[in-house]
Amino acid sequence: MAAVNPSLSLIGARTHQVLNAGQKGALTLTGIGLLLLFLAFFGVSLPAPTVWLVVSLLALGLGGAWYGWAAYRQLPAGIKNNGVWLASLTSRGILGWLTAIVLTGFYVLLYFFPAHLGLATVAGEANQGIVGFFDPLSRVLNGNPASQWFVYGTLYTVAILAMGVKFIYKYRHNRYQVVRTLSVMFFQLGFAFLIPEILSALQQPSMDLKNMWPLNYYFFYDWNIKKLATSGGLGIFMLGWGVAMIFVVSPVLTYLYGKRWYCSWVCGCGGLAETAGDPFRQLSDKSLGAWKVERWVIHSVLVLAVIMTLAVLHSFFRSNPATYWVTREMFLGVAIATLLGVALLLWLRPRVFKGVPVWVKGLATVLLIGIVVLTLQAYLQNQSRIFGLSSYKLREWYGFYIGSIFSGVIGVGFYPIFGSRVWCRFGCPMAAILGLQQRFFSRFRITVNGGQCISCGNCSTYCEMGIDVRAYAQRGQDVVRASCVGCGICAAVCPRGVLRLENSAADVSTRAAALRTLHLDPKEGVRLL
Amino acid sequence: MHVVIIGNGISGITAARFIRKHSDFAITVISNESDEFFSRTALMYVYMGHMRLRDTQPYEPGFWKKNRIDRKRGWVQKIDQGDRVLYLADGERISYDRLIIATGSRSNKFGWPGQDLDRVHGLYHLQDLEAMEAASAGLERAVIVGGGLIGVEMAEMFHSRHIPVTFLVRETSFWDIVLPPEESAMINRHLLEQGIDLRLNTELREVVGDEQGRAVGVITQSGEEIACGFVGLTAGVSPNIGFLQNSGIEVKRGVLVDENLQTNIPGIYAVGDCAEMRTPQPGRRPIEAVWYTGRMMGETVAHNICNPDTPVAYNPGIWFNSAKFFDIEYQVYGDIRAQAPANHRSLYWEHPDGRRSIRIVYDAGTEVVLGFNVMGIRYRHEVCQHWLAQKATIETVLCELPLANFDPEFFPAYEAFVLAKYAQQTGKQIQTNHRRGLREVLTLLGK
Numbered sequence: 001m002a003a004v005n006p007s008l009s010l011i012g013a014r015t016h017q018v019l020n021a022g023q024k025g026a027l028t029l030t031g032i033g034l035l036l037l038f039l040a041f042f043g044v045s046l047p048a049p050t051v052w053l054v055v056s057l058l059a060l061g062l063g064g065a066w067y068g069w070a071a072y073r074q075l076p077a078g079i080k081n082n083g084v085w086l087a088s089l090t091s092r093g094i095l096g097w098l099t100a101i102v103l104t105g106f107y108v109l110l111y112f113f114p115a116h117l118g119l120a121t122v123a124g125e126a127n128q129g130i131v132g133f134f135d136p137l138s139r140v141l142n143g144n145p146a147s148q149w150f151v152y153g154t155l156y157t158v159a160i161l162a163m164g165v166k167f168i169y170k171y172r173h174n175r176y177q178v179v180r181t182l183s184v185m186f187f188q189l190g191f192a193f194l195i196p197e198i199l200s201a202l203q204q205p206s207m208d209l210k211n212m213w214p215l216n217y218y219f220f221y222d223w224n225i226k227k228l229a230t231s232g233g234l235g236i237f238m239l240g241w242g243v244a245m246i247f248v249v250s251p252v253l254t255y256l257y258g259k260r261w262y263c264s265w266v267c268g269c270g271g272l273a274e275t276a277g278d279p280f281r282q283l284s285d286k287s288l289g290a291w292k293v294e295r296w297v298i299h300s301v302l303v304l305a306v307i308m309t310l311a312v313l314h315s316f317f318r319s320n321p322a323t324y325w326v327t328r329e330m331f332l333g334v335a336i337a338t339l340l341g342v343a344l345l346l347w348l349r350p351r352v353f354k355g356v357p358v359w360v361k362g363l364a365t366v367l368l369i370g371i372v373v374l375t376l377q378a379y380l381q382n383q384s385r386i387f388g389l390s391s392y393k394l395r396e397w398y399g400f401y402i403g404s405i406f407s408g409v410i411g412v413g414f415y416p417i418f419g420s421r422v423w424c425r426f427g428c429p430m431a432a433i434l435g436l437q438q439r440f441f442s443r444f445r446i447t448v449n450g451g452q453c454i455s456c457g458n459c460s461t462y463c464e465m466g467i468d469v470r471a472y473a474q475r476g477q478d479v480v481r482a483s484c485v486g487c488g489i490c491a492a493v494c495p496r497g498v499l500r501l502e503n504s505a506a507d508v509s510t511r512a513a514a515l516r517t518l519h520l521d522p523k524e525g526v527r528l529l
Numbered sequence: 530m531h532v533v534i535i536g537n538g539i540s541g542i543t544a545a546r547f548i549r550k551h552s553d554f555a556i557t558v559i560s561n562e563s564d565e566f567f568s569r570t571a572l573m574y575v576y577m578g579h580m581r582l583r584d585t586q587p588y589e590p591g592f593w594k595k596n597r598i599d600r601k602r603g604w605v606q607k608i609d610q611g612d613r614v615l616y617l618a619d620g621e622r623i624s625y626d627r628l629i630i631a632t633g634s635r636s637n638k639f640g641w642p643g644q645d646l647d648r649v650h651g652l653y654h655l656q657d658l659e660a661m662e663a664a665s666a667g668l669e670r671a672v673i674v675g676g677g678l679i680g681v682e683m684a685e686m687f688h689s690r691h692i693p694v695t696f697l698v699r700e701t702s703f704w705d706i707v708l709p710p711e712e713s714a715m716i717n718r719h720l721l722e723q724g725i726d727l728r729l730n731t732e733l734r735e736v737v738g739d740e741q742g743r744a745v746g747v748i749t750q751s752g753e754e755i756a757c758g759f760v761g762l763t764a765g766v767s768p769n770i771g772f773l774q775n776s777g778i779e780v781k782r783g784v785l786v787d788e789n790l791q792t793n794i795p796g797i798y799a800v801g802d803c804a805e806m807r808t809p810q811p812g813r814r815p816i817e818a819v820w821y822t823g824r825m826m827g828e829t830v831a832h833n834i835c836n837p838d839t840p841v842a843y844n845p846g847i848w849f850n851s852a853k854f855f856d857i858e859y860q861v862y863g864d865i866r867a868q869a870p871a872n873h874r875s876l877y878w879e880h881p882d883g884r885r886s887i888r889i890v891y892d893a894g895t896e897v898v899l900g901f902n903v904m905g906i907r908y909r910h911e912v913c914q915h916w917l918a919q920k921a922t923i924e925t926v927l928c929e930l931p932l933a934n935f936d937p938e939f940f941p942a943y944e945a946f947v948l949a950k951y952a953q954q955t956g957k958q959i960q961t962n963h964r965r966g967l968r969e970v971l972t973l974l975g976k
Contacts, residue, residue: 018691076722078856082689086578173856175939287589447967449935450910452851452860454820455539456571461584470587491937493579495853497860497907500935504967 022070026063033059040133041117050136057137057154061162068166077173079493081462089416090279096416104413111404114148141197142206156272157193161185163275170278176488176501180264184271192268205231207238210266212245214305215430217403221395222316251437257503258444259434260486267430269423272412273464274487277420281464281489284419290466294426294483301402302432303367308398310335310375311391315384332379336372343368351509352440402427421464425483435482443503444486445511446479448472452496459490459499473498480512530554532834533615533625535605539820540801541631542566543827549596551835556597557623559615561604563655565590569633570820572658573682577689582655608776610794627834630773630784630792630799631827634766634818636679641762643736647743649760652683661686661759668692670757672747674733675764676703681716681854683761684725688855695726695755697733697747699764706867709888711877712904713867716854718883723855736760766818768803781805783816788842790830798834800826810844812864819850847917849910857884862913863900865890873899876923878943878950880905887947891923898926906943907935915974927951927959932970 019027036056039046046052072080088095115121118129127135131146134154138146164185171177187210196206205227213219219242228235253261263270273281284290313335317328343365346353353361371387378386385391411423424431438444446469453476459469465483469490472479479499491499504511532548534541537560545556571585593600604618608628615623636651638644650660661683671687673680676698684694700706702713703720720727732750739745746756768783779785779793783805790798802818804826809815822845833840851860865888869875874893879886885905891898897920901913912933916926926933930944944961952958963969 076719076856081577081579083578085581174937175941176937179939449907450914451821451824451849452910454570455568455587456574457568457580457584457587458571458574461580474587488937495858496851497858497935500907501938502967504971506968506971 020070020074023067026067026070028063029059029066030063033057033061033063037130037133041130043118043129049133053133053136056133057158060155061158064159064162065165068163068169071166072169072172080170081458081493084279084282090282092283092417096280100414100416103415104409107404107409107413110148110152111408117148117151119148120145141194142200144200153193156268157188159276160188160268160271163278164271167275167278171492174488174492177492180488181274183265184267184274187266188268188271199234205235205238207242208268209238209241211268212250212262212430213242214302214309214433215267215269215428216242217305217308217395217398217429220309220313220316222312222320225316250434251441254434254437254444255442256444258442258484258486258501259431259438260444260484260501262434263424263431263485264487269407269411269428270421270485273415273420273424277412277415277464280415280420282419282461283415283417284421284425284464284466286460286463286466286468288468291468294466297426298428298432298435298483301406301427302429304398304402305429307371307387308391308394310371311386311389311394314375314378314386315391318382318384328379332375336375339368339372354509355512419464419466421466421485424485425465431483431485438484439480439482439512443505443508445502446472446484446490447500447502448476448478449496449498449500451476453498454496456495458493458495462489462493464489469499477513478511530626531624532556532627532629533623534558534629534631535615536560536631536633536801536803537563537566537600538569538631538633538801538823539566540633540823540827541629543824544629544631544800544831545598545827546596547828547831548835549598551831554627554835555599557599557601557625559601559603559605559617559623561602564600564602567655569653572652572655573686576658576661576686605772608773608778608797610777610797613796626796628797629830629834630770630778630797630803631801631823632769632772632803634802635769636762637675637765637767638762639764641733641735643738643744644762646736646738646760647741648758649736649744649762651762651766652679652686653766661761664759665690665692668758670695670755671759671761672697672755672757673761673763674747675762676700676729677763677765678704678852679766680761680763681720683763684720685723685855687759688723688725693726695728695757696720697731697749698727698729699732701730703727703729709865709867709869709875709877709902711879712859712886712888712902715879715883715886715904716857719855719857766802768805768816770803789833789840790826790843791833798830800830806843812848813845817845821845821849847914849914857905858907859902859904860908861900861902862908862910863890863898863917865900865902876947876951876954878947880943885943887943889923889926889947891926896922896924898923901933908933909935909970911974912970923951924957924959928961929963929973931961931963931965932973934965 033056036052036059085091087093089099090096109116114131118127118131120127126132127145131148131151134146134151137154138144138150164181167181168178191210192208196208199206208216218224225239228239250262264274313331317331346361346364374387406427407423411427414422453470453473455470455474457470459473460467463469464487465485467479467481467484469479486501488501491501530552532554534545534557537558541558545558548554548556565586566588567582567585568587571580574580575582575585603621605615606618607616609616613625615625617623634653636653643649648664650657652658652661670693672695673683674697676696680696684696687694702710703716705713708716717727717729734748734750736744737746737748737754744760745758746754747760748754770780770784773780773784777794778797783803784792784799785807786792786799786804787807790800790804792799801823802816804816806815825845826843829841829843847863849862851858853859866873869890872893873890876889876891877886886903887906888902889898890900898916900917901908909932927948930947931942934942934944942965948959948961
């Protein structure tokens with residue numbers, strides 16, 4: 001046969017499965033950053049460690065960002081999911097499992113064996129290892145030696161920034177994705193990382209101002225309240241802000257825009273999932289069974305978080321009855337009114353809760369009233385234990401199993417196995433509260449564009465929360481789901497322009513029910529819309 | 530009552546689901562292609578690694594048992610409509626009370642020499658995908674013949690695996706029998722930008738094979754030889770009804786059906802790609818091989834089988850469709866012609882980047898809007914449908930134009946450019962006081 005004409009496809013034989021020179025360079029740079037961390041971990045001390053720390057962090061950050069630039073810059077803007085299920089890292093192959101093991105191992109060390117990371121365990125001793133490696137940066141920012149949490153926070157922030165740049169290149173044609181990613185990068189760098197560090201350098205109480213209870217489960221712990229209440233105006237402001245976030249800011253924003261304002265625009269856990277976790281979003285389980293497990297588990301965690309917080313506050317007010325202007329009775333009154341208010345709402349506003357089975361409402365009511373009764377009993381008998389449990393045991397238990405194992409080890413360590421939102425979907429009590437608000441008191445939904453859906457499944461596949469979006473799209477039903485974090489990827493990957501994230505109060509009470517698409521009317525025949 | 534459905538594509542499965550909703554009839558779905566129902570239009574994404582095959586299956590395995598829909602793997606060889614019995618290739622007999630033929634399409638072959646060689650395939654069935662996969666290892670070039678929706682899908686598939694593609698298109702511009710010239714030119718440019726070796730005005734003469742009967746190249750009508758390891762034949766599809774010969778069921782290109790989707794034999798129906806309407810609705814073709822018509826037909830036939838006293842006529846309404854050409858999405862609502870008749874006037878705006886455009890076609894005399902064609906921009910089906918059904922004039926539509934936009938939040942708005950274009954064409958200034966978003970849309974639609 002004659003030779004092929006010199007054709008445009010020769011120029012176009014662009015590679016992204018095969019790494020190009022830029023990607024190789026970027027991976028090398030990232031590798032150098034990681035190598036320096038490993039050297040520090042194994043206790044190799046280098047001359048001028050400050051320089052090497054800066055080199056390492058820059059190499060990690062710039063390497064990650066460069067990788068995204070090299071991978072996507074040369075390709076026409078568009079959806080970049082080629083080969084996702086063919087690559088070992090992103091389809092639970094050997095690379096995926098290895099990554100999961102390394103990540104999980106890191107979390108185990110971080111939470112349970114920080115001394116192995118070099119944290120000084122005896123007062124007066126200097127940090128060693130990787131924690132010691134971060135001392136210079138910690139001193140600059142807050143004046144103190146590093147802790148394992150400082151190391152974690154720094155690496156976490158670098159990961160969100162670098163992978164955020166990669167994500168922005170990947171979705172550069174989609175302004176919603178670009179703006180949203182800039183937002184999570186901003187909140188991580190400013191609110192989660194720099195502001196708390198600077199506040200502690202200024203001898204002020206440090207706090208991540210966007211980290212709300214109950215995700216921030218220690219907000220109501222006695223040491224935190226005491227710290228904030230005794231730190232002057234700023235501390236009192238932070239206490240008030242924390243409470244206002246729960247009762248005012250969050251309900252209003254969730255009503256207007258859905259829980260996405262937090263989960264995929266502000267939250268740090270969400271920020272990592274959306275950036276570093278993006279390559280793994282397709283690994284979430286979409287089955288009906290997983291949805292069922294999700295509802296039981298996440299709402300159980302919410303109940304636990306509420307009980308634990310009540311117990312902690314109860315014992316706090318019991319031992320500090322006259323210290324602050326909030327009295328024990330005021331606190332109990334607000335708590336009981338809130339719990340009973342929710343229970344009443346379930347029955348007094350049946351239209352809002354249409355479609356919720358009676359047994360679910362009943363179970364919720366029994367739980368809410370049960371908590372109220374046990375709280376009252378503890379108050380009247382002036383017991384330190386509530387629900388028959390010691391608040392210290394309870395919070396120790398919660399911190400270990402929920403705060404550490406669930407959100408860290410499983411939540412992030414298992415990204416390459418269960419997808420990037422395991423914690424957000426199954427565990428986060430904050431997501432549970434926002435989800436209930438989103439499901440019942442929000443204008444937000446994902447609308448479906450008439451009859452254009454071809455049931456291809458891209459939306460469901462790339463839903464990190466494991467929502468079977470297609471099941472709604474092919475029926476023309478608006479997606480109203482407690483778990484939806486509003487990342488907008490379903491709408492982005494849809495090849496037929498079927499999905500849109502929208503807010504409207506006009507049909508707020510019927511938005512979950514509307515069946516808008518092709519269906520049969522016995523009088524008019526099959527009709528559209 | 531036993532309803533047997535031949536074919537487990539979207540039409541057959543929709544029929545089965547709605548028969549179950551309406552009745553307690555026994556339902557059997559026979560397929561020779563696959564045990565599981567999957568989205569045919571998503572096959573390309575399996576090859577490209579966007580999804581696994583199971584991700585293209587809209588229902589979980591337990592769905593069929595729960596809904597008492599029996600599935601059977603087999604090839605129907607013969608229909609004995611007198612005794613109401615089907616004969617499968619393996620000799621099995623299945624009797625039925627009502628029969629729905631939903632066998633879909635097959636890829637066209639126009640008698641090219643070498644068209645039946647090994648490594649020559651269309652893209653329709655799961656088996657075509659498997660053949661593409663088997664041929665892909667070490668493949669140095671694929672030649673695709675036929676410039677339509679399936680051709681461009683196949684090009685994108687090979688391209689995603691870094692396999693160079695030569696794309697032979699008979700027409701002077703890509704899909705110019707459907708797309709107006711500007712949109713067609715946009716896709717030509719985009720294919721070249723992606724790196725596809727697009728050959729317009731090029732027809733296949735023959736496929737060349739080696740001693741083992743494998744395709745090793747093609748020769749075009751102009752005599753050019755192109756070496757390749759795979760030939761994709763994507764010059765359209767036709768109804769897959771070969772097995773109905775001598776069955777007594779009346780066929781033309783497809784299975785002929787009346788407005789209730791019944792064939793000439795009472796109790797036998799046909800739906801989806803394989804059905805041919807004896808009298809199609811105005812503005813519709815007798816055979817429409819698109820996803821949503823299969824769904825609508827499936828639902829209609831289910832109603833008519835379950836409610837024989839109150840049958841409804843199949844009515845797909847106003848034409849719409851969508852596709853994606855590599856990174857450019859395409860949506861059409863209403864009557865958009867490649868060659869505009871004299872009474873069609875076009876308002877066409879194209880983004881300077883050459884990847885996005887809006888076309889609104891209206892009647893030159895009455896100024897009633899006839900259709901919308903958007904590239905790289907999403908329009909809202911319900912709003913376009915509403916305008917078309919209401920016979921809204923171009924000025925009404927332009928005034929309300931922001932309500933049609935279905936792009937994600939924060940995407941740039943183009944309405945002002947379209948209005949400016951209209952002012953430039955007609956001298957008339959239209960102002961819009963509407964804003965994008967669901968609230969105003971719901972008001973417009975009266976919901």
